[in-house]
Structure formats: structure tokens, C-alpha cells
Amino acid sequence: MTDKSQIKPLIRVKNLYKVFGPNAKAVLKQVKAGKSKEDILAETGHTVGLCDINLDINPGEIFVVMGLSGSGKSTLIRHFNRLIDPTEGVIEIAGTDVMSLNEKGLQDFRRHKMSMVFQRFGLMPHRTVLQNIGYGLQIQGLSKNDWEARAHEWLETVGLGGYAKQYPSQLSGGQQQRVGLARALCTDADILLMDEAFSALDPLIRSEMQDQLIELQEKLHKTIVFITHDLDEALRLGDKIAILRDGVLVQQGEPVDILLNPADDYVEAFVKDVNRARALTVETVMKPQVVRISAETIGEAVAEMRKAKDDYGYFINDEGYQGVITQETLENVKKADYGNAIDESMLEDVPSVQTDALLEAVIPETLESDHPLPVLNAEGEVEGRLSRSTLAEVLSEQSTASDKETDSDTKKPFSNKDDTSGNNKAA
Template sequence: MSKIEVRNIYKIFGPRPEKWLAEAKAGISKEELLARSGHTLGLRDISLSIDEGSIYVIMGLSGSGKSTLIRHFNRLIEPSDGHILVDGQDVMGLGRRELEQFRQNKMSMVFQRFGLFPHRTVLDNAAYGLSVQGITRAKCEEKARHWLEQVGLAGFENQYPSQLSGGMQQRVGLARALATDAEILLMDEAFSALDPLIRREMQDQLLQLQSRLNKTIVFITHDLDEALRLGNRIAILKHGELVQEGAPEDILLHPSNDYVQAFLQDVNRGKVLNAAHALPERGPRLTLTMRTRPGHALEQMQALRYDYAPVLDGKRLGGVLTVGAAIRARDEGARDIAGYVDDMASVPASAGLDEVLAQMLRSNEPLAVVGENEEFIGLLSRSKVSELVAPVTSDNPEAAVGNAAADPAGAGQGTTPGGAAAA
């Protein structure tokens, strides 16, 4: 269910934005608008749907409009045109008093530069959002202490911001935002001022908190690694326009243009994509069951020129049957293949490709992908794993040759089931 709906938002900065709105809608470029009018196009026709309980990442380079967009959600910036709906309510229609209550109760914000009051203690900073709501001091302090403990700052209540590291200051900002119990958390470049190690720790902290709290979080960043790690969905902006929106793996596998591709070039794909992404698109062309007759199994494998085939026990992976084992079962007069099935290595569908690649490098045996209850999903393709981890480009044609040699099925020769790893 959508928590936030962004509908056709335009933002033009300047003294008379309404005069140039029609031009912006007609497609005038940002440069031409500035040259002709002295106005700046901040956002053009942005529409998004943000699900309740998700982490939605909006990213782009400096000047892309991402911070401008997030400030529309609580009307810190007024749009030139368009609508923002939260729980179906149009934020644009709120009066002054209603808007104040909306900001106090519905949304909290965490800023890039912490936004702490230097003359207030950590406890007072964390309690600030509650104090402006008119809550008693005792209750403010009780809730502030609770959230400071949740972000790992118990014992620092009487310190001042200047006495804390950058990462600790940002934890105070996070505690302050969480203390109001707002349903929506807006985080504008919240971790970008931190060094890489502390930044990673804060990302971990946010994911741990989200697993318990299930807030709707809108997270702004210019860092794609951070976006891919945190986001359930990602929107990429350029010059105030939306260039691509989707699940992290969709963006990674199907970049919409060169701008998005440039973001992706240094991403560790093995940490984002998982084993399910490395399954052949057509799925396995042959699976057997424990009750399959040896002669029938052998006929099917020989017809497809397969050296082996996965065997199911119900929906679960039972193991693997080789051609040699099928011949023995037939020659020995076995009624089915159950006694001739060997164990088969498997990985969960959620396993990262870096983990899958490490396992593949340790063994040439076929590798199956299984679901949560060990149900069989498919066989991994070595060539596809290699392609996903290190995509083939025109600058790297040798990779295609190497992949085909390592995995004939991936190259279309059909010697293994469903593009499985060659034994």
C-alpha cells in the first residue's frame, strides 16, 4: 500500500514561476529557461509511489533535485505545480496550523550536518521534537533516553554535541527523529558527512532499527552503493528529472541510459545480486523425480545430451542423477532411480553472488538453487554468474570467450540441463 504519492511535481525557482510553468511543461531545457527568464528549473514532472514500511532511496549527483524533492514532502519547499499525498491526504491543501501538526506528528527529518543545538545536551537534543509537541518534560526525557539507548548512546545523555564524534552526533539526530514516533522518516544525505567505516555502521544501525520499527523511510544519497544496500526501491534523478525508478536489482541489471550506467560501473554487483538472478531464464529443461524409471530417465538425458539431471523429492531437491548412474539402475533392473541419486550441493536463492562465486571456485560440481523450504528452483549457470559479476562489454570481449569455454550450456551448446554448471 502506498504511504506517499508524488504526482506530477514541478518546481521552478525565481520571482515569477507561474509565468514559466507552461514552458517547463512544454519541455524547455533547464539551460534555456535560465537564459530566457533567469528562473531555475528544480523539478520537472516527478511522479513516485512509496510503499508503507519501505526504505525508498532518491539519488543523483549534486544539482539533480533530490534534496529539493524530499523537502516537498513536508512542504519545506512549496511546489510550483503538482500534488503530494500522504495516506491519501493532499499535503498541498493543508492550512498553516494543520501543516504544523502534520510536520510534528507525521514526519521526522534527519539532516546531513546533524542539525543539533550546540548549547543543549544530548538528552535535550533528542527530546526536542517531543518538547515542541507540548509533552511534559518528564515524558520527553523518558522517551529520549529510550531512543538514545536504542541507537547506542546510553550514558552520553549529559554530554554536548561538541564532545561527540560525527557518527555519535548523527545517532543523536536519528534518536531525535525516532523519538516523535513519526510514521515517516526523511533522511537527507544523513550519512554522507561520515567517514566510510562509521557510515557503514550507521547503515547497519538503520537496517536493524527498520527491521523492528517498519517505518516508511525516504533516504537521499548520491552514493549508489549506499542506495543499493538500503533501498527497497530506488529513484535516480538528473537535472530535476526522473531517469529511472525500480528495485535495486532491476536498475543494476537493466540501466535505462548511459547516465545510470555510469553510476553502476564501480558497484560490487556480487553483494547486490543473488543466486536467483543467475538462473537460466528458461529454467531447467529436465527434472526427474525419485520415482522416475531408469530407462525413461536415461532416454531423456541422452536425447538432450545431458550428463546429469536434478532429481526432486516432492518439491524439494533430492539430489542429482548422472548418466552413468542411470545406466547402472537400468542394467540392475531397478524400478526407479531413488537408490542411484547422489547428493547435490545447493545454495539458497537469497545467497549473494559473491558467496556463490566463491563456492563455484572451490568445486566444478553442479550447484542448485533452493528456496526457503529447500524446494528446488533451478540450476546455476556458471556463465551467467560470471556475466553478472563482471558484465561483458565491447571493451572486454575476452570475457565472452572465457565464459563460453567454461560453460558450454551458457553458450547455447546444450550439454547440461538448463544451462547448469558443467561438471
């Protein structure tokens, strides 16, 4: 297993500030002195876009940046490919200081290192679907045969085989965004910037595009910076999430950290209505595994059980987890039979669950079982346990938070608008 602490960030942002206006450098002193964004705008006419942003984005992860309109999220992403230059700060991509690039170096950087997918598709209406997808390769100087071949491959990958000669106006919104995604991927850039890429789509198509992005990412392992204002989307896609408010980075971390440990009232206000059962996986809430009984004989199992604090254990043999064996069952065996092998009839059939399963999917089995369910990883090894009490604790925290309603709708900055079921409370 890779030690995450040893991974070198692909994108590193340090002490990044952006002030919009003719005297940005002078106004920056006021920003650093702690004057508010509103006061600076009123007194100087300058707008604070970003204030002391620090973040690391690792290779192969989907890093989601969230925020309301005006929070600075789109401003931030446009710094990565220098569509916007900072007032002050460092932006490093793969160890290269982006601010040090000259015009030609920046042009090459944009053509080969980064691709971008826009909210409104950004397709050229006078070019066919195939020509739109292959445009970046044409700019790179590839021959017609080469760029067409690669464009055809990506056309098939995003499920639009047969649409090569169509024009954007002949496609639905979802199809146009698939073309935009194929165009961004076609250049084989290391980094994909996606600025509200799915927000213009209706909820069903949006969900399908999220599915496709997850499926593609499992194969491609690109580094994706994804901008959204929708918490459900962020939780579904993000390996890491950063939340901006008025140009300030208020919290960043893994989705479970954001959900279970909000940094302040602002973050807590919009995570409280998330259906945790749909957002959290078993791995994020499971407790350490109980005793493993791996003995071959009943006598050996009795000895292992006596060392344990619990009155049951997960019986595991060469074929993996087999079921639960209890202290009571073992105590009912005569000592004369201690040399016998553990029989299948001695085991209770307690189903296992996978680490990556959503809590929503395992609620019925958890509630029906007298014992905590063993949690298995992808290799079939027991990594932990999930009990009714753990489930109740995690979900009741949400219920408690929901009971603390304030009298202002402004305490709910981000909407979970794709949840049309009306069931946005924990089960």
C-alpha cells in the first residue's frame, strides 16, 4: 500500500492572493491586514477574489472545489493554467513554477499539461463532433490521420460512436458535454480542469455524466480539479474537497472529514441535510474488527475465545470468512470433543459487507443481525465490523443536527437539489 505522506503533490498552491482592480498590489496590504472583502470593495472599488489560499492536489485524485457564486472557485481554477495571474503567490504544476513560463512555454503547457471542460460545453458550432474532439491534437500538430484515429477512439469511449459527422446543434445537452469531455481527454493531458461541467444538465443526465466520469477515472487515473456548488456532487466525485467562502479556504479534506467534522457553522449548515446513509461508506464508520478465530480444532478455538474481550468471533479459514462463532456455542462442547474440527453447524450465518459499500445498502442486514457484520476489503480480508449501535450513532448525529434548525434559510448555503425523493434525512 502506498504511503500517502510520501506522495508528491502534482499541483501546489502557496499563499495565493488575487485582488481585482488597477491598484491591486497596494490594496493587497489591506487584505493582509485583515480588512474585510466588503470594506475593501466599498473603500477602494477593488474586489478580493482569493485570500491566502494553500492547497496540495495529488496525482490521480479528483479534487473538488466548492463554493457559492462569488466565493472564488472559478477564479482559483483559472490560476492553474494562468488564464488569470495572481496578485501574489506560488503555483507549481509538476514542480514547475507556472509564473516563470514565458509566452511559448505557457502555450506548450496549456496544450500538453492541462485540458478544460466548461459549463456551457464550449464547442465550436461550425466544426463536426469529430473535429471538435480532435481540435487539441490538430493544434499540437498531429497529422489528420492520427488525430482522427484518436478522436474516433474517444468518441466511442464516451458512448457517441456514430455521431462523428454531426454538429453540436444536432446533439442534446448531455451529448454535447460528452463531446466536451472527449475533447479534453483526447489530448492525453495529465490534468483535467472541470468548471461546473455538469451544472447545466438536468438531474438525470447529470447523474449519468457523474457515473461516466467515475468509470473513466477508474481506468485513466487523471488528476481532476472539479468545480461545483452542489454538495451531493462533491461528495459523490471527490477524493478531496475544498470549500471556499468569500475567497477564503474555510475547510479542506476527504469527504468524510467534511461531513462528520465540519470546521465551522458555515460548513455545518450545509452538511446537516445530507443523507449520510447515501454519502458515507462502511469503511468510514466501521470499528476495529473483533477477535478472529482461525483455529482448526474446537479446543484451539476455546483457547482463542478466552483471550478475547468479546463473547463471539469471526471464524476464518483458508477460504476466508465463514461465519460467527460464539463463546456460548464453544462452552457447550464437551472437552472430549476438543480435538474435533470446527463444524459448519457451529457457525451463525452473519453476512459480510464490503468496505466500499454505502451505508444505505447495508442498513437492512445490519439491523437484522444479532452480531456486528464483518467488513471485508477487496481482497476478502476482514478489516472491521459494523454494528447497529455504530449505525445508529452516525445517523442519529444527523437527526440531532437537523433538530437544531435556525430561523434563517441563509444558514443552508448549498442545495442538494438532485435529491428529488424528498428523503433527505437519515433513514
